Amino acid sequence: MKAHNSLQHASSPYLLQHAANPVQWHIWGDEALQLAKENDKPILLSIGYSSCHWCHVMAHESFENETTAALMNEHFINIKVDREERPDLDHIYMNAIQILTGSGGWPLNVFLTPDLKPFYGGTYFPPKPLQNRASWNDVLWHMADAFKNKRDEVEQQAQQLLDYISNDVTSVLKKKSLENNLGEINFSEKLFSESDFEKMFSQMQLRFDSLHGGFEAAPKFLGTMNMEWLLMQNYFFNKKNGLEHVQLSLTKMLSGGIYDQLGGGISRYSTDAQWFAPHFEKMLYDNALMLKTMAQTFLVTKDDLLKTKANHILQFLKREMQAANGGFYSALDADSEGVEGKFYGWQFDEIKNALNNNEWKIVQPFYNITTEGNWEHGFNILHQAIEKNKLAEGLNLDEKVVAENLKSAHEKLFSIREKKIRPQLDNKQLLAWNALLISGLSQCYKSFGDDEFKNCALQMVDFFSKKLSNNFPNLYHQCTLEKSSQAAFLDDYAFAMQALLDVYAITFDEKYLQKSYQIAQHIITHFSKPDSPFFYFTAKEQTDIISRSIELYDGALPSPNSVICRCFLKLSVLFNDEKLFEIAQQQLAEVKAAMIQYPTSFANWACASMELENHLAEIICCGENAEKIIAELQQHYLPASIMLLKIKNSELQILEPYPMDKNKIFVCRNKTCEAPVIDSEGVLRLLKNN
Secondary structure (H helix, E strand, C coil): CCCCCCHHHHCHHHHHHHCCCCCCCEECCHHHHHHHHHCCCCCCEEECCCCCCHHHHHHHHHHCHHHHHHHHHHCCCEEEEEEECCCHHHHHHHHHHHHCCCCCCEEEEEEECCCCCEEEEECCCCCCCECCCCCCHHHHHHHHHHHHHHHHHHHHHHHHHHHHHCCCCCHHHHEEEEEHCCCCCCCCCCCCHHHHHHHHHHHCCCCECCCCCEEECCEEEHHHHHHHHHHHHHHHHHHHHHHHHHHHHHHHHHHCCEEEECCCCCCCCEECCCCCCEEECEEEEHHHHHHHHHHHHHHHCHHHHHHHHHHHHHHHHHHCCCCCCCCCEEEEEEECCCCEEECCEEEHHHHHHHCHHHHHHHHHHHHHCCCCCHHHHCEEECCCCCCCHHHHHCCCCCCHHHHHHHHHHHHHHHHCCCCCCCCCCEECCEHHHHHHHHHHHHHHHHHHHHHHHHHHHHHHHHHHHCCCCCCCEEEEECCCCCECCCCCCHHHHHHHHHHHHHHHHHCCCHHHHHHHHHHHHHHHHHHHHHCCCCCCCCCCCCCCCCCCCCCCCCCCCCHHHHHHHHHHHHHHCCCCCHHHHHHHHHHHHHHHHHHCHHHHCCCHHHHHHHHHCCCCCEEECCCCCCCHHHHCCCCCCCEEEEEECCCCCCCCHHCCCCCCCHHHHHEEEEEECCCCCCHHHHHHHHHHHH
16 A cells, blocks of 8 residues: 655645655654654654755655665654755754764755654665665664664764754854964954954965866855955955956856856856856856856956846846746756756757857857767757857957857757756745845846846845735745745845845835844844854744754855844944944854854855954935936945935934935945045045045
8 A cells, every 4th residue: 555645735846756755755744743752753854955966866766666665664754854945954954964974965864763853864875885875775774773672872872963963053163262362352452353354365265276266176166255255355455366266267157067058047066176067956046146246246347248147147037937926936956857957968969950050160169069978968068168259260250250150059059948848946935045136136236237137126025025024024934836834044034134235225215224124123032042142043933943053154155144244234334223233243253263264164254354344334325416426336346335325304313414405425434424525436535545
């Protein structure tokens, strides 16, 4: 008799992928957790996400196997979790596995006692022993036997792991501070010196790939926050080599296979150092963060490639990931038809037969199309193998002719690709990731002046106000086909708070500042850790977890605590709130030692430290020319600044002293204002002199 699989009632695309498994999967919730207690059975918790390639592999090899499923059903209460629906559970149990094994990743398979304490686990397990990995069936037998016959040892290990998990990352930071002899911080002095910033820059520079761009070796992630910090370093300390590395990195990424040369959009990471072969899943957050970095860099370099590609990414997102309600879906799978990258790869004859002779003689060398394929399965990945001007020179053609033929070839190939079987779409709409995109689009509007970016950002704000708000500032984590009842997590609140600040910067509608400030107060009330400046990932009201974690590292996504730090610095100025400033300052004091030693793991914190020590500049534009002057100023890269508009009566106390009917611009910093100026050149001069 087929086992009951409750995933058929889920809304998550990832859980639905497993709804037909012979495994008796349960959804995380009271019913499954109570079943484990009543039957005194261990829980097998399996966590993944819809676009995870190795999650699919393990599902096909093991979870679809009748024999394996019978073993799982007999000895365990099997629970499937979508890590994007429940990032809190993912954080807790990933931490446990990293403590146990020294590494982590997805799929994440963890064995729990009936009271939810982890006692063993790992990531991908093959169906047969392979490369020092035990087979999945062997692991199942050993865990079932251990729970039955070595229960005391299992309980002891589970308690030790729980103790480690509960001893959160902030204790590690305190140890780092002692190791670096920081002692007590004197806040009457500068927290970060120029020497500290120099050390951070030197540490990050050690991780530069000076040949291909990016940071560290393969696999290679985007490192957008690292690039933002390097832009700041160039602005404040004239670090030209940092700016050059940002330019190199973006150029290499946007010409590589990690960037979809036909459809736009960037994949999560490259499997090689050259940005050639991506792991093909496309995540909303990567594209959101990439848009922000490209738009910021454009302000410094005025490189039109960045503007063109940012628009390309926007068209990709609107075409393939936007919902009718204005929000955006989470991800596109790496696989289609069961093969990784099949949708994006091309056979030699596919391309040659689609193009005319003029197009082919340009496309073939430009993308290095080979008969045997330049990647797996005989596929060719489209990547720019030669610069256009060099190709034109080699073919004795005008560059304009090369560009025209590439454009017509792209249109033909894109049209053919649109008829292929597409990768699966994960149709969850996550507040945190949508908020990151609002911030990215807002920066694009400021940099490029294209209303399409602004209109899309405002449409998204309307979406999250209607679909993800529950008596504001109470927010939901996500929505799928129906409105979710899952309360928002810290990253949802932090990124929404940031997004609202960014939307104010393109609308100057003060309601967005007020809402951002409301979220700040909500975070303090519901997520604070006693006697700490940091905030838990889960609200105090949440009861179905064994531990509340604190997330501090900036990885593929910024740490919610680092985003809070940057927002609190801004809001403390806007609302004259010393408490917010003190929290942000104390946070930076506690991460300082780790940040200096590992800047690539604390890059958004490093940006916050620059904003702290350079004192956020308030730029208050008044009078009938104010909007024109702000538009001019937004064409310049001006980090650590807040632009404010006073052309009518304002409820903001910070704007009270300024005249709304006189064409003047005031530049203030650290509660001190310069003499007013009348044009954008005057503002730039004042900022440069400080």
